[in-house]
Amino acid sequence: DTEVTQTPKHLVMGMTNKKSLKCEQHMGHRAMYWYKQKAKKPPELMFVYSYEKLSINESVPSRFSPECPNSSLLNLHLHALQPEDSALYLCASSRDSFGTGDTSNSPLHFGNGTRLTVT
Amino acid sequence: GENVEQHPSTLSVQEGDSAVIKCTYSDSASNYFPWYKQELGKRPQLIIDIRSNVGEKKDQRIAVTLNKTAKHFSLHITETQPEDSAVYFCAASWTRGGNKLVFGAGTILRVKS
Numbered sequence: 001d002t003e004v005t006q007t008p009k010h011l012v013m014g015m016t017n018k019k020s021l022k023c024e025q026h027m028g029h030r031a032m033y034w035y036k037q038k039a040k041k042p043p044e045l046m047f048v049y050s051y052e053k054l055s056i057n058e059s060v061p062s063r064f065s066p067e068c069p070n071s072s073l074l075n076l077h078l079h080a081l082q083p084e085d086s087a088l089y090l091c092a093s094s095r096d097s098f099g100t101g102d103t104s105n106s107p108l109h110f111g112n113g114t115r116l117t118v119t
Numbered sequence: 120g121e122n123v124e125q126h127p128s129t130l131s132v133q134e135g136d137s138a139v140i141k142c143t144y145s146d147s148a149s150n151y152f153p154w155y156k157q158e159l160g161k162r163p164q165l166i167i168d169i170r171s172n173v174g175e176k177k178d179q180r181i182a183v184t185l186n187k188t189a190k191h192f193s194l195h196i197t198e199t200q201p202e203d204s205a206v207y208f209c210a211a212s213w214t215r216g217g218n219k220l221v222f223g224a225g226t227i228l229r230v231k232s
Contacts, residue, residue: 040206041224041225042208042222042223042224042225043163043208043222044222045219045220048219056219090162090163107153107165108153108165108220109165110162110163110164111162112161112162
C-alpha cells in the first residue's frame, strides 16, 4: 500500500494531446514533488511545491505545467509532448520542504508513478 | 550544485554475504542522506536515512555510515537475501537551491541463491 496515490497508472498519448497526471496524499505533508524517471536512471527532480506554492522549477519545458490546487493534491498538465518525454512520472510528498531550525530534511514518500508513453 | 557519485553500478553477492554500496557528495552543506530501494516496475522506497549530526545508523540488517570530513556515506546490508535484489539509490539533500534531493546513479544489487 502506498500513501501517495497517482492516477492514471499508465497513459499513452499522442504528441498533440492534452492530458493530466494526478497525485494525492493525506498525510498532512506540505511539500509535494514531481520527478521524472527514465529506465535504469535515478529520479530527476522537475518541480517542488511547498505550502501550495511552486518553490523549485528545474528548468522544465513549458509543455509540462504543474498545479497544486490544495495541500493534498498535485497535478501535472501535459501538452504537445515529445516521444523522448516517455518515462515514469513519480509524485512524492514530504513533511516539510524547508525543515526545522537545523535545516534538516524529512523523507520523501513516493507514489507508484504513472508510466507515460508518447507516440 | 550538489553532485552525488555512487559505486559500484552493479554488485553481485552470494546469499548470506554482505553488500556495501558507497556514495560521495560534493557540497559540505548537505545535511540529509537517505537510501532508497527500487524493485523493477515499482516506486522508490526509503530503507534508511541519516542526518549530518550522526555517524552511523542501523536498522536490523541494514546500516548506514557517514563521514562528513571525507564527504562520503555507505550502505551496508548483512546476511543478504534474494529479496534484497533491487536497484539502490543514495541521495543527498542540497539546501542551497531550496532543499532538494540529488540522487546517485544507482546500484543494481543481485543476490544469488
